[in-house]
Amino acid sequence: MKAVFLTLIFAFAVSILSSPVVLAQAEQDTPEAVAKAFVAATQTADWAKAASFMHPDSLAQFKKLFEPLFANEKSAKLVGELFGVKSRAEFDQSNGAQIFEKFMSGITGLIPGFDKLMSKASFDIIGQISETPELVHLLYRTRAPLDDMQSKDAPDRFKNVTFSKLEVMTLKRHENTWRLALSGEVEAMTQMFANISALAAAAPAAESNVAPRKAPSRPAKARKPVRKP
Amino acid sequence: MKKTFLKSILILAALAAATGAGFAQAAQETPESVAKAYFAAMQAVDWAKCASLMHPDALASMKRTFATVISADKTGDAAKTIFKLKSAAEYSQLSEAAVFERLMDFITSVAPDMKTALASSTNTILGRVDESPDLAHIVFRSRTKVASEEVNEVDLISFKKQDSTWRALLTSDMEDMLNRFAEEMTPPSKEDEKGAPGGAGRPPRKP
Numbered sequence: 001m002k003a004v005f006l007t008l009i010f011a012f013a014v015s016i017l018s019s020p021v022v023l024a025q026a027e028q029d030t031p032e033a034v035a036k037a038f039v040a041a042t043q044t045a046d047w048a049k050a051a052s053f054m055h056p057d058s059l060a061q062f063k064k065l066f067e068p069l070f071a072n073e074k075s076a077k078l079v080g081e082l083f084g085v086k087s088r089a090e091f092d093q094s095n096g097a098q099i100f101e102k103f104m105s106g107i108t109g110l111i112p113g114f115d116k117l118m119s120k121a122s123f124d125i126i127g128q129i130s131e132t133p134e135l136v137h138l139l140y141r142t143r144a145p146l147d148d149m150q151s152k153d154a155p156d157r158f159k160n161v162t163f164s165k166l167e168v169m170t171l172k173r174h175e176n177t178w179r180l181a182l183s184g185e186v187e188a189m190t191q192m193f194a195n196i197s198a199l200a201a202a203a204p205a206a207e208s209n210v211a212p213r214k215a216p217s218r219p220a221k222a223r224k225p226v227r228k229p
Numbered sequence: 230m231k232k233t234f235l236k237s238i239l240i241l242a243a244l245a246a247a248t249g250a251g252f253a254q255a256a257q258e259t260p261e262s263v264a265k266a267y268f269a270a271m272q273a274v275d276w277a278k279c280a281s282l283m284h285p286d287a288l289a290s291m292k293r294t295f296a297t298v299i300s301a302d303k304t305g306d307a308a309k310t311i312f313k314l315k316s317a318a319e320y321s322q323l324s325e326a327a328v329f330e331r332l333m334d335f336i337t338s339v340a341p342d343m344k345t346a347l348a349s350s351t352n353t354i355l356g357r358v359d360e361s362p363d364l365a366h367i368v369f370r371s372r373t374k375v376a377s378e379e380v381n382e383v384d385l386i387s388f389k390k391q392d393s394t395w396r397a398l399l400t401s402d403m404e405d406m407l408n409r410f411a412e413e414m415t416p417p418s419k420e421d422e423k424g425a426p427g428g429a430g431r432p433p434r435k436p
Contacts, residue, residue, distance in 0.1 A: 127358030129368045137368050137383050139358045165401055168368060168383050184371075184382020 031136045031171040031178045032125050038180055039123045045115050047104040051097035055172045055179035059096025082106050116148035134173040141166050260365040260388040260395045261354055267397050268352040274344050276333040280326035284389045284396035288325035298414045307414050311335045349374040363390040
């Protein structure tokens, strides 16, 4: 009886371990693997999947980033048109992953040829640096031929032009795996969005009869300064 | 004979001292140590020092970028205002380091906030990644105070071997800023006047 029970337990364990979900997760357990999976998802414009590789804190932060833009109806309308969120209520009901997905779909739809560009981009990890056991920075180089970027009046503008850039991607430990953190640049955009919202709220009332719902949470300030040379 | 011998000894000693100094420099100058010196020069807004720690390739590339701006500017204002020259023709005679210094002086004069931000910034080196024997990348955490807010981000700066030492390449932020600045300074071409589509620039960075 005991032997049968042990065999069953063993069989169950093997079936769990060999299930695609567990295998997929095991493969993604290193920062490099998670980064590669994230990039692969962005290349197929699978933003829901891309969001699944982001750290929950980053997704929450991403949503927070747009909060100032939904602080008043005028800017909410503008932003809503951009990425398909019709109202403040819809924004409030969406989670960070959904906001990310909507925003990225909206942005890619706005740039002709962006999807092709993403699909042709290469992503090479050069190395990694652990800042703490919970925080890793990956150094990678991305290259993308810009030939598919469309310019209506100057079709050859990007012909044979290749974009190449060295970047840092930060991953934070999350449970038994790693998830992407937002870059400082994105964080700095919060202020920019607060400024846009403040400008929209301050626009002449004649343009709209809708009064601002709420004042922006932060005062308008200058953009982040230029970084080191 | 004795005199010749002493002279030879002196020459030898001088050569040894010079080589010794060379070795000492090579031993001291790692990408990390050059990065630290570079960050300190930035904090002090000492552009001449920064230029001395930059790779000649980076300085040459910057000079080329602005040569295009200078030659496209028929009024000659850019040469006078940015580079303090009497005419655009003098630009080619400026050293590459001088181009960098004058350009950065101009930028900090029109954006004084940048000086304050640089002076209050701190850069902590997190580590180094060697891409090849001649190319190393330093990853660092930068904290910059802008008004009452702190911008905290991880960035990188690349160093290329030059003789026995390492010299900095332009950071991507700086390259972006200079290219944007150069674009703004360049008079629009006929093609641009017809209207290029929005968003046809570089792809966005990581989220």
